[in-house]
Amino acid sequence: MSIFGWSYPTGAANDPNAPYNQNDDGPCEVCGKATDDCICPECPVCENIGDITCYENHHGMTRTKAQIDSLSNAEAGWAEQAQAEAESEAAYYADMDKHDRRE
Numbered sequence: 001m002s003i004f005g006w007s008y009p010t011g012a013a014n015d016p017n018a019p020y021n022q023n024d025d026g027p028c029e030v031c032g033k034a035t036d037d038c039i040c041p042e043c044p045v046c047e048n049i050g051d052i053t054c055y056e057n058h059h060g061m062t063r064t065k066a067q068i069d070s071l072s073n074a075e076a077g078w079a080e081q082a083q084a085e086a087e088s089e090a091a092y093y094a095d096m097d098k099h100d101r102r103e
Contacts, residue, residue: 030055031067032074039066 012018028038028050040050045059054061 027074030063030071032071039070 025035027034028040029052030040030050031038033039035050038050041061042049043051043054043059043061046054048054053059055063
């Protein structure tokens with residue numbers, strides 16, 4: 001035990017799957033890809049990458065076809081995932097309802 005009363009197990013501080021080593025950023029708002037795979041260029045004004053305000057407001061950036069297509073594909077995937085989760089949840093509750101009626 002360390003002088004602070006706790007310590008990580010050996011190697012835990014460098015474990016990429018540990019919750020404290022996870023990236024909290026969601027997908028890029030412009031291209032829909034993960035932050036590490038973003039295809040967006042750096043803004044010449046504020047030097048941000050994948051910032052939707054650079055495209056919508058005052059920095060004069062325009063979306064490329066690749067960004068538009070990537071976002072469309074990502075949104076379709078998100079919709080499919082949401083539909084699958086909704087169906088799974090509905091099946092679960094239907095099964096629970098059947099179980100409750102038996103008792």
